[in-house]
Amino acid sequence: MSSSDPRPPLSKADYVYNVLLEEIRTARIPGGTALRAGEVAKRLGVSVTPVREALRRLEKDRLISYEAHHGATVVDLGDEALAEYYGLRSVVEGLGARLAAERITAEELAGLRELHAAMAADASQGRTERLGEQSRRFHLRIVDIGGPAFLGAHARSVRNSFPVPAEASLWLDETQVKAQLDAHESILAALESGDGEGAERIMIEHVRRAGEFRQHH
Structure with a gap:
């Protein structure tokens, strides 16, 4: 075919x-x-x-x-499931970032930077409703680069397992957007320099922050 x-x-x-x-x-x-x-x-x-x-x-x-x-x-999932969801995401996506730092190509890095630039442009023009889905793509692309055999499929499965209402996205909160974009920038810098530990640490912290935001909103 x-x-x-x-x-x-x-x-x-x-x-x-x-x-x-x-x-x-x-x-x-x-x-x-x-x-x-x-x-x-x-x-x-x-x-x-x-x-x-x-x-x-x-x-x-x-x-x-x-x-x-x-x-x-x-299924109506409660706060314990919410904490478990973000905990699991931080582990899977953190590992994805660590592995991606070891194997990312210049072309893949350029693709991620392009996606990040599009998000920054949308944020600067107040188009925050597009940021949540773009962030999902950014995260999953990193995990796919780091773990193409198993991890990418796991990351999608985890993300599909817990509902995130559009209005609960921290990307809609202007006080959060800059910190989240800065975290993406730091992850990109760690990937570029091959710093797996740094990429994992920043990703885990970034996902945890999103979980804490959800628990308080």
């Missing part, structure tokens, strides 16, 4: 799964919400069968639970 061939279309179950995963991940469907297969099917223009398959996958991901007489409900 040549690289110019179109990618196969997603199956209907994949499509439903991806839509619901994104809605749960961004808390557009909040914890505690009942998910009725018939209603989801109607909203997404598919039959009930792929919806049921997608719901089973989301249950396996521990994002929804089934209860007798209630059907599928989006």
Whole structure:
């Protein structure tokens, strides 16, 4: 198959799964919400069968639970889960940064600097609503560089496991933006100089700070 061939279309179950995963991940469907297969099917223009398959996958991901007489409900995670989520992210993304410092290429570094420059430009023009998703890409790209075999997939799985409402992003708080961009700048400098320990330390602190912000908002 040549690289110019179109990618196969997603199956209907994949499509439903991806839509619901994104809605749960961004808390557009909040914890505690009942998910009725018939209603989801109607909203997404598919039959009930792929919806049921997608719901089973989301249950396996521990994002929804089934209860007798209630059907599928989006899991409502509390403060302990929040602390665990940011703790796990700091370990996985910190390790990703440490490994990336050992193997990053000049081209990969330039790509990260370009993404960082785009974020700085958006921040300076007050387009803070774009920063959260760009930051996610920045972090995951570093982990992919450091751990292409396993770590990148783990980092995505962790990030998909806990809903972060768009309005809870610390990138929307102007008092936080400069400190977060400075942390990204410091991570880039550590990656460029091959300082794995420094990159890991800064990344861990950076992710922990985001967790502390969430716990107090």
